[in-house]
Amino acid sequence: MTPTEWLVAGVLGLVEGVTEFLPVSSTGHLIVAGDWLGFTGPRAKTFEIFIQLGAICAIAVIYRARFVGAARSLGREPASRRFLTNLALGFLPAAAVGFLIHGWIKQHLFTPSVVAWAFIAGGLVMLGIERWKPPSRIADAADITPGIAFGVGLAQMLALVPGVSRSGATIMGGYALGLSRTAATEFSFFLAVPVIAAAAGYDLLKSLDVLTPADTAFFAAGFLVAFASAFIVVKAFLRYVAHHSFVVFAWYRIGFGVFLLWLAARLTPAVL
Numbered sequence: 001m002t003p004t005e006w007l008v009a010g011v012l013g014l015v016e017g018v019t020e021f022l023p024v025s026s027t028g029h030l031i032v033a034g035d036w037l038g039f040t041g042p043r044a045k046t047f048e049i050f051i052q053l054g055a056i057c058a059i060a061v062i063y064r065a066r067f068v069g070a071a072r073s074l075g076r077e078p079a080s081r082r083f084l085t086n087l088a089l090g091f092l093p094a095a096a097v098g099f100l101i102h103g104w105i106k107q108h109l110f111t112p113s114v115v116a117w118a119f120i121a122g123g124l125v126m127l128g129i130e131r132w133k134p135p136s137r138i139a140d141a142a143d144i145t146p147g148i149a150f151g152v153g154l155a156q157m158l159a160l161v162p163g164v165s166r167s168g169a170t171i172m173g174g175y176a177l178g179l180s181r182t183a184a185t186e187f188s189f190f191l192a193v194p195v196i197a198a199a200a201g202y203d204l205l206k207s208l209d210v211l212t213p214a215d216t217a218f219f220a221a222g223f224l225v226a227f228a229s230a231f232i233v234v235k236a237f238l239r240y241v242a243h244h245s246f247v248v249f250a251w252y253r254i255g256f257g258v259f260l261l262w263l264a265a266r267l268t269p270a271v272l
Contacts, residue, residue, distance in 0.1 A: 020055040153191075
């Protein structure tokens with residue numbers, strides 16, 4: 001690996017790990033960071049998909065007892081069946097719609113301009129929900145009903161637009177539907193495992209022709225950085241949401257979106 005490749009792998013791996021589970025859009029940040037680093041094209045897209053698996057592995061390790069326990073006791077524990085049923089209900093809406101329009105989304109929406117407007121819109125929605133202060137009826141992710149799980153899945157469809165944020169859509173969707181901030185955040189983490197694993201696996205299978213054995217070290221470096229940074233961020237974020245609102249993330253989204261629009265206007269006015 002060249003020094004430039006080490007830099008790209010480290011920066012993008014860190015961006016992915018830090019932003020994947022925060023309500024700020026990892027895809028949006030990766031698009032922008034990739035443009036700034038000059039790392040674009042099919043190989044870059046495949047790399048960005050691959051390092052998402054590193055972030056997902058962090059969730060799998062942190063919650064390994066929950067996932068393994070649910071799988072082992074599926075046949076005898078109603079709570080385990082409800083947990084896995086809720087994951088399926090949350091997974092299906094975005095999976096079905098994403099499968100149908102995946103190609104169109106990648107062709108038309110993966111641009112810095114779309115990301116910027118999605119950042120701003122998402123921030124405004126978050127401010128609106130926080131101002132509303134929906135009553136929390138469910139304090140623990142284990143008590144989520146199938147109806148709420150499906151509602152979160154519908155909210156997750158919004159995240160098919162890059163810049164909206166899968167975590168932002170699912171967390172705020174769950175919060176608006178009556179989950180506590182902590183319960184909404186944990187369910188978003190759980191739901192990320194099947195959603196991102198399926199999306200990443202599908203994309204990687206279609207992208208195998210752009211990879212070579214020489215890419216192994218580069219991809220592995222990004223994967224490990226994404227895993228380590230996501231592991232730290234997930235634990236810190238859970239502690240944060242237990243005592244704070246999401247307002248700071250809303251203003252960050254709005255500010256960053258405005259900055260991107262300003263930057264796009266300076267560089268290529270026609271993009272707006």
